[in-house]
Amino acid sequence: MRQQKSKSNSILLKVYSILLKGCGCLLLVFIGFIGCHLFVSPLFFSFGIKDKQVEIFVDSFVRLANNLMQSEAIGYLRSMNKGQQAYFAETSAFSNSIPALGLGLETETNNYKYSTRATQTAAFNYAVSKKKTLNNYVGGVFLVPAKKLDPNARRDEMTTLTILCETEKRPFFRVKRTDEPDELAEPIYQNGEIICGKGTTQLTN
Template sequence: IVPTSKVGKKAAKNNKETLAIICVTDTPTSQIPAEPTYQKGVLACGSNTQALEVPEFMRIEEEKRRRRDEGKLNILSKIKGQQAFYLESGIFFAPTMSKLGMGVTDITGETTNYEYSVRRTKTELFNYAIAQKTASDPLKSYVGAVFIVPTSKVGKKAAKNNKEVLAIVCETNTPTSQIPAEPTYQKGVLACGSNTHSIPYSIP
C-alpha cells in the first residue's frame, strides 16, 4: 500500500494505491524465498527469484471477479454498518438525504460498474448497488435491507426501546441494470423480493 498522486479507478482512499508482484525462485527449493521489495516507485523480486508473469487470461478473469464482487461487498459493508450504527445510536446513518416518493432516497455514489443509492423510512433502510449498463460481461445488482422490528428479547441483539435490528442482502438471479425488488419482513420472516435471492450475510 503506497502513496499515489493519481485520482481515478486505481487510486484508493486517502491517496493510497495497491501494487502487487509474484516472484518464483530461480531453482527448485524448500527454503523460504527472499521477499519482494518496493523502493522509490519500483517493485522488485528478492535475491535468487524473478518476477512471474501472470497470464493474460488470469488477469482478465481477476478483473471480471473484481467487477462482480464490487457491488456485493459494498452493500454487505453498508448494511453491516447501518445495523451496527442503529444498535449504537437508535437511528439510521443517513446524511444529506432528500425526500423522494414514500421514503427518503439519496444517490450515494457511482463507479464504472455500479450506481449506489439508499432509501429509508423510520423503520426500514434499503441500500442498492445497481449495475451500470455495459456492452460486455453484464453484472448482477444487489439490495440490502435493515428492518427495525418489535422484540421481546433483551440482549446484545436487542436495540433500545425493545426493538430488534434485522438485516438481509439479496442478489438478482440474473445480470440486470434494473432496480432490484426490495426485501420484505412479514410475520417474523425476512425474504428477498421477486427475481432475487439471499446471499450469505458476511464479508470475506
C-alpha cells in the same frame, strides 16, 4: 496385386487427408470458440418488437472477471448494512445519506452506482450496475422485535436484522414489456422473516 495395393493405399491416403482437413477445421473452430470465451466480453443484444423488449445474453468464461467486479458491490452493501445498524444504534433512526454513515464509501465507481433509502422501520441499500452483464444488489436493514433473537428480551425491545439480495442470473433469452420497470425489488419483513423481493435471491455468505 501390387497395383491394386498401391491404388488402395492411394485411396486411403486421400480419405485420411480429407478427414485430417475436416478435423483440422473443426479443431480451429473449437479453438476459436474457446478463445472468444476466454478473451472476449460476454455479448448482450437488445431490440424491440412492437411493445416487447427482447434481450439475449451470451455468457462466457469472463464470468470470473464479472465476479471480481460484483464482489465490490457485495462488499459495499455489507458495509452499508452494518453502517445503518450502527447509525440506528446511535440515533434511533436510519439514514438517507451514504456519507452520513461515516464509512468513507463513494456513491459511484466504474462499475456501480450506490444509494440508500430509509423509512421509520427499515433501510434499503442499492448497488445498481453500470454494465448489463453485472448483477444488481439490494441490502435491507429491518427493525424487528428483539424477542425474535433473544427470548429473554423485553417485549418492547427492538433490534435490527440485515439481508443482502442479488438479482437472479440473467437468462439466455427473455422477452419483457417495454413498460416493465427495471427497479430492484426490495426485501420485505413478512410473518416474522426477512425475505428477498421478486427476481432476487439471498446471499448467505
